[in-house]
Amino acid sequence: MSVNFTVRIPRKLYERMKRHPEVNWSEVVRRTIEEYLEKLEGSELAVPSERVIEELLKMGVSPSSLRPLSPEEEEKLYRELRERTWERVRSTIQA
Numbered sequence: 001m002s003v004n005f006t007v008r009i010p011r012k013l014y015e016r017m018k019r020h021p022e023v024n025w026s027e028v029v030r031r032t033i034e035e036y037l038e039k040l041e042g043s044e045l046a047v048p049s050e051r052v053i054e055e056l057l058k059m060g061v062s063p064s065s066l067r068p069l070s071p072e073e074e075e076k077l078y079r080e081l082r083e084r085t086w087e088r089v090r091s092t093i094q095a
Contacts, residue, residue: 007029009017017025053066069077 017023056066057063
């Protein structure tokens with residue numbers, strides 16, 4: 001069973017929508033609401049950071065490696081990752 005749901009929108013938006021009669025706007029709204037709810041409900045499955053840290057420590061990751069990085073360290077790691085990624089991509093292009 002379904003229910004009706006009323007939404008107010010600005011007139012200009014309505015006028016733009018009317019220029020596309022081929023679109024089933026009810027379906028667009030339905031899908032958008034469904035996707036938004038999936039994101040909201042999916043966040044309930046997120047693991048608390050404390051639990052992630054516990055698991056990492058159990059795996060042997062040292063606590064000092066879990067400290068926040070300075071912006072300079074982050075930039076350095078980002079550049080290294082970018083270079084390695086580019087090298088990998090370049091090798092597949094040349095192959």
